[in-house]
Amino acid sequence: MCLAIPYQVIDLQENDSCRIRVGSGVQNCFIGLIDSVKPGDWLVVHAGFAVEKISPEDARENLELINRYIFAKDPADKDAKAESSE
Amino acid sequence: MSRYERIRMSHGSGGKLTLELIEDLFAATFASAPLKELCDAAVLDNPGGRLAFATDSHSIKPLFFPGGDIGRLAVAGTVNDLSVMGAKPVYLSSAFILEEGFPIAELTKIVRSMKATADEAGIEIVTGDTKVVEKGKGDGIFINTTGLGFIPDGLKIGPQHVRPGDVLLVSGSIGDHGIAVMSQREGFEITLELKSDVAPLNGLIETVLAAAPNIRFMRDVTRGGLAAVANEMVMRKPFGVRIFDAKVPLHHDVVEYSEMLGIDPLLSANEGKVVLAAPPNEVEAALAAMHSHPLGQQAAIVGDVVKKPEGRAIVETAYGSRRMLEMPIEEQLPRIC
Amino acid sequence: MKNFSPDIYKDPTLVARLKQRIAELAQEFKEPVKIMHICGTHEHEMGRYGLRDLLPDNVEVLAGPGCPVCVCDTEYIDQAIQLALSPEVILTSFGDMLAVPGSIPLKGERKGDVRMSLLDAKARGGDVRAVYSVFDAAKLAQANPKKQVVFFSAGFETTVVAVAALLKRGAPDNFFIIEANYFTPPATHLLPELEGFDVNGFLLPGHASAITGIRIYEHLPDYGIACASAGFDPVDVLAGIASVLRQLVENKPGLENTYGRVIQYDGNRKALAELDEVFARSSKRWRGIADIPESGFQLKGKYRRYSTEERFAEVLADPPERSVNEHPKGCRCAEITLGLARPDDCPVFDKLCTPDNPYGPCMVSHEGTCRAWYIYGMGKERIHVEV
Numbered sequence: 001m002c003l004a005i006p007y008q009v010i011d012l013q014e015n016d017s018c019r020i021r022v023g024s025g026v027q028n029c030f031i032g033l034i035d036s037v038k039p040g041d042w043l044v045v046h047a048g049f050a051v052e053k054i055s056p057e058d059a060r061e062n063l064e065l066i067n068r069y070i071f072a073k074d075p076a077d078k079d080a081k082a083e084s085s086e
Numbered sequence: 087m088s089r090y091e092r093i094r095m096s097h098g099s100g101g102k103l104t105l106e107l108i109e110d111l112f113a114a115t116f117a118s119a120p121l122k123e124l125c126d127a128a129v130l131d132n133p134g135g136r137l138a139f140a141t142d143s144h145s146i147k148p149l150f151f152p153g154g155d156i157g158r159l160a161v162a163g164t165v166n167d168l169s170v171m172g173a174k175p176v177y178l179s180s181a182f183i184l185e186e187g188f189p190i191a192e193l194t195k196i197v198r199s200m201k202a203t204a205d206e207a208g209i210e211i212v213t214g215d216t217k218v219v220e221k222g223k224g225d226g227i228f229i230n231t232t233g234l235g236f237i238p239d240g241l242k243i244g245p246q247h248v249r250p251g252d253v254l255l256v257s258g259s260i261g262d263h264g265i266a267v268m269s270q271r272e273g274f275e276i277t278l279e280l281k282s283d284v285a286p287l288n289g290l291i292e293t294v295l296a297a298a299p300n301i302r303f304m305r306d307v308t309r310g311g312l313a314a315v316a317n318e319m320v321m322r323k324p325f326g327v328r329i330f331d332a333k334v335p336l337h338h339d340v341v342e343y344s345e346m347l348g349i350d351p352l353l354s355a356n357e358g359k360v361v362l363a364a365p366p367n368e369v370e371a372a373l374a375a376m377h378s379h380p381l382g383q384q385a386a387i388v389g390d391v392v393k394k395p396e397g398r399a400i401v402e403t404a405y406g407s408r409r410m411l412e413m414p415i416e417e418q419l420p421r422i423c
Numbered sequence: 424m425k426n427f428s429p430d431i432y433k434d435p436t437l438v439a440r441l442k443q444r445i446a447e448l449a450q451e452f453k454e455p456v457k458i459m460h461i462c463g464t465h466e467h468e469m470g471r472y473g474l475r476d477l478l479p480d481n482v483e484v485l486a487g488p489g490c491p492v493c494v495c496d497t498e499y500i501d502q503a504i505q506l507a508l509s510p511e512v513i514l515t516s517f518g519d520m521l522a523v524p525g526s527i528p529l530k531g532e533r534k535g536d537v538r539m540s541l542l543d544a545k546a547r548g549g550d551v552r553a554v555y556s557v558f559d560a561a562k563l564a565q566a567n568p569k570k571q572v573v574f575f576s577a578g579f580e581t582t583v584v585a586v587a588a589l590l591k592r593g594a595p596d597n598f599f600i601i602e603a604n605y606f607t608p609p610a611t612h613l614l615p616e617l618e619g620f621d622v623n624g625f626l627l628p629g630h631a632s633a634i635t636g637i638r639i640y641e642h643l644p645d646y647g648i649a650c651a652s653a654g655f656d657p658v659d660v661l662a663g664i665a666s667v668l669r670q671l672v673e674n675k676p677g678l679e680n681t682y683g684r685v686i687q688y689d690g691n692r693k694a695l696a697e698l699d700e701v702f703a704r705s706s707k708r709w710r711g712i713a714d715i716p717e718s719g720f721q722l723k724g725k726y727r728r729y730s731t732e733e734r735f736a737e738v739l740a741d742p743p744e745r746s747v748n749e750h751p752k753g754c755r756c757a758e759i760t761l762g763l764a765r766p767d768d769c770p771v772f773d774k775l776c777t778p779d780n781p782y783g784p785c786m787v788s789h790e791g792t793c794r795a796w797y798i799y800g801m802g803k804e805r806i807h808v809e810v
């Protein structure tokens with residue numbers, strides 16, 4: 001029961017909430033469980049609240065993991081991920 | 087009529103107030119000759135040929151939604167049911183069930199919208215009926231429309247004429263009405279670019295049939311969406327249909343809100359789109375004809391009729407994988423799973 | 424953040440490369456490989472994108488107990504129905520729960536051992552409303568001060584943290600919850616101990632793990648089971664599968680996070696702190712499976728006043744007649760939920776039990792295994808198209 005989707009923050013609102021852009025519309029999102037949200041941040045939103053924030057570093061590492069480590073045929077390449085994230 | 091702001095029980099009594107409502111609002115707005123005579127039945131000219139006859143009752147919440155209202159829906163719905171049988175819609179009846187207390191200003195808006203839609207479709211509203219139910223016993227307003235149309239000779243349209251190799255086309259973006267209405271429901275009330283697509287399709291369909299007279303199957307997309315139409319076309323038939331989901335035109339709001347609410351856009355409703363199956367040699371003509379019409383700008387080829395699997399509708403994804411396309415079962419509800 | 428594009432995880436080129444990589448890895452196995460996911464959203468997304476169709480014949484993905492609708496104890500469903508039928512109550516629920524049969528028999532209406540659902544309660548005059556979030560339910564309570572608004576709080580750790588956050592900040596006095604929230608990790612302790620459980624890898628939940636982190640799953644590799652926490656887009660799901668296969672090929676079952684853009688190893692600490700303040704962990708009945716210690720959430724301390732069990736104790740003390748069996752006769756939802764049977768092993772599947780007349784919970788929920796098999800055709804042979 002965990003459908004959640006990344007959305008971008010438009011601006012911050014009162015009561016631990018922000019507005020997010022969904023299509024041409026705007027939705028409110030509760031952000032009480034996330035630290036330091038700024039406009040432009042990407043939030044993973046489930047049933048009206050943010051579960052997590054996606055940081056640019058984590059996003060890049062995630063894609064690298066998929067691209068390099070998963071595809072690499074030589075297990076030694078596993079280290080490539082650790083190196084590249086430094 | 088102007089003496090009252092809201093519907094009273096007497097407006098449905100068959101007495102003076104009923105007559106006022108009919109004369110001052112319905113007959114005055116719909117302005118057809120048979121209606122003005124206030125007879126028990128409309129007496130109509132018969133242009134000849136086979137008759138198509140369709141009826142549909144309409145209830146919707148909210149009554150006014152982005153892109154339309156219940157009046158436009160009531161006229162377009164029946165016009166479209168006639169048109170997809172290849173008929174030229176000519177006459178329409180309109181029967182109202184009104185709830186006591188319903189604002190006459192809203193009724194007037196709805197009736198005017200019906201007239202405007204009827205004019206757009208080139209159809210006459212020639213007879214009608216009004217009943218009033220007690221406060222709390224209705225949902226404001228229900229409208230039933232029944233339509234008559236005439237079918238030109240030579241058309242062979244229906245699932246029995248479909249053959250493997252035929253190509254499936256849609257006249258435009260799918261799911262618009264369903265998501266536009268959902269965006270206005272209690273708890274949502276979002277403003278979107280997306281509007282309901284509710285529209286009479288007879289003009290578009292006439293254009294297509296002129297260019298591609300051997301269209302084998304047509305159905306307007308309504309509740310149940312493209313999924314329902316695809317399944318109805320092949321149910322218990324010795325062929326199946328394959329939809330390429332990446333080719334189905336979708337408004338970006340439909341994509342985003344379907345995703346957010348966890349619903350499948352292929353199951354979301356339209357009220358102004360037609361799906362048709364064309365024989366291979368008429369595909370281009372049918373597509374060009376739709377593109378030439380204001381309501382068919384986004385028309386696209388979305389699938390084909392296949393020998394197997396028999397009787398089933400399937401989706402082929404952008405990844406080359408396949409899945410069944412379900413026959414919708416219940417109203418789509420927001421899902422969090 | 425300019426360099427994040429969610430669409431990349433739906434990219435057909437990346438999917439094609441992963442498909443090929445999975446096929447290469449699969450060649451290393453003589454025996455079939457079984458991977459179990461324990462999140463219903465994985466089931467749903469796999470069905471919707473036809474992802475099983477992209478896997479080699481010797482790689483099978485099974486659905487585990489990851490559908491909260493399927494494992495929700497009948498007691499909570501029956502309680503929701505009973506409250507919905509009280510004139511003072513507006514019963515709010517996620518859409519998913521509305522059609523799930525509980526254990527109150529519904530006699531003479533449809534064929535077979537049919538039980539009442541919230542939709543049946545609605546048809547009998549109950550004020551039952553689908554909501555998108557717990558916040559919407561609380562707003563409804565504010566707008567209807569003369570009514571008692573009950574939120575059927577089903578779901579796993581992802582969903583329950585929002586309830587905790589709301590109650591911590593104060594909810595209206597006429598707002599109550601049915602405490603039907605479940606905690607996944609304890610169930611994963613149970614699985615490898617089951618007789619006949621024969622699974623080589625786990626796809627760990629995505630958004631539930633965003634809350635809890637994945638440290639709590641560190642015990643699983645000790646059973647020789649390779650684990651990967653995975654997201655839900657096609658690229659994410661296939662990456663998780665590829666990760667499990669690769670761990671198995673290397674014979675090093677471990678715990679890998681292939682959804683690192685969302686899951687931190689120790690989870691969302693702020694969310695966990697609020698959860699701990701409002702809820703205690705308690706033993707819960709998993710429908711048809713077992714009572715699992717520590718596997719549920721119960722309001723604690725001053726927050727108990729929001730519990731329906733406190734507020735409606737009198738009403739609930741007089742429950743309607745209930746069937747003794749958790750699942751209707753013949754239904755094998757319990758074994759299907761544990762990966763011990765497939766829907767086509769069940770005698771009522773596609774016969775008495777169909778989505779328009781659901782018998783067991785797995786046929787109701789969009790993420791239920793039976794429903795997914797039924798509507799996406801996964802029980803059949805691979806869909807063969809002849810043009």
